[in-house]
Amino acid sequence: SSTDINKKVTKEYVDSLVQEEKPLILEAIASTNSVDLEGDYMTNDCLEDMKQQAVGLSIFLDHNHTIDKIVGTVTEVIETSSDVFKIKFSVLPKYEWYITDLLENGVNLGLSIGASVLDYDNTDEGWKINKVKLVEISIVAIPANWDTFGTVQTSKELGEVTAKCF
Numbered sequence: 410s411s412t413d414i415n416k417k418v419t420k421e422y423v424d425s426l427v428q429e430e431k432p433l434i435l436e437a438i439a440s441t442n443s444v445d446l447e448g449d450y451m452t453n454d455c456l457e458d459m460k461q462q463a464v465g466l467s468i469f470l471d472h473n474h475t476i477d478k479i480v481g482t483v484t485e486v487i488e489t490s491s492d493v494f495k496i497k498f499s500v501l502p503k504y505e506w507y508i509t510d511l512l513e514n515g516v517n518l519g520l521s522i523g524a525s526v527l528d529y530d531n532t533d534e535g536w537k538i539n540k541v542k543l544v545e546i547s548i549v550a551i552p553a554n555w556d557t558f559g560t561v562q563t564s565k566e567l568g569e570v571t572a573k574c575f
Contacts, residue, residue, distance in 0.1 A: 433500040433509065434484070437561040439463070439520045439546050442492040445553040448535025453491040455538050459522070460486045460494055462543040468498050469547045472523055480504045480548060493556075496520075496546065508548070509563070517559035519552035 440459065444450045451459075468481045481504070485497040500508055511518060524541035531537075552558055 432481075432502070433505040433563065434497060435481075435500060435508070435561055435563055436487060436495065436497040437518075437520045438493060438495045438557045440494040440522050440554050441556040443554060443556050444534060446555060447553055448532075449538060449553075450535070451538045451541075455540055456494045457491055458540060459524075459543045463494075463496055463546070466543065467545055468500075469523075469545055470504075471549055472521065472545070472547045474523075474545065480508070483546065495560075498546075508561075512561065512563060516550075518548055518550065518561035519554075519557035519559065520561065521547050521549045521552045521554070521557065523547060 440451060440456060442451055442453055442456060463483045463486050466483045467479050468483065470478045470480055479501070481498050481500040483496050483498045487495040487497055489495045508518075522541075522543060523545040524543045526536070526538055526541050528540040529536040529538045548561060
């Protein structure tokens with residue numbers, strides 16, 4: 410009957426729209442071995458260990474650990490040198506427009522990690538961090554590790570990222 414055909418066409422049309430709609434995927438540097446703004450730094454071994462822990466972690470806004478501030482999820486660790494920890498993450502539809510608007514208007518965003526420090530050594534400047542339990546990553550305006558500042562970008566913008574530490 411024509412009603413069955415209309416239902417089938419409508420369902421196929423809706424299914425095609427859903428399949429075409431892809432989540433916003435961003436990538437950025439989450440951490441490096443550079444000394445951060447508090448005088449601390451992570452060893453390359455620590456960075457490599459964090460790479461093993463990252464996939465599936467939540468991405469938050471400004472380390473605000475409430476459920477309504479979950480922005481997305483880490484989907485992939487991008488292969489880099491041992492002194493850089495770079496990720497790819499999906500963004501929930503609720504935040505796509507906001508983050509896209511910020512980036513398209515030239516706002517520099519960075520990432521900041523949230524972790525429990527498991528092993529560190531004191532130095533004259535701060536901590537040499539050897540091992541952490543990575544618990545989250547946040548999109549922030551002012552990251553402690555300045556190398557991450559301005560590295561959040563959409564897949565359209567991808568290119569070589571240079572560190573911006575002082």
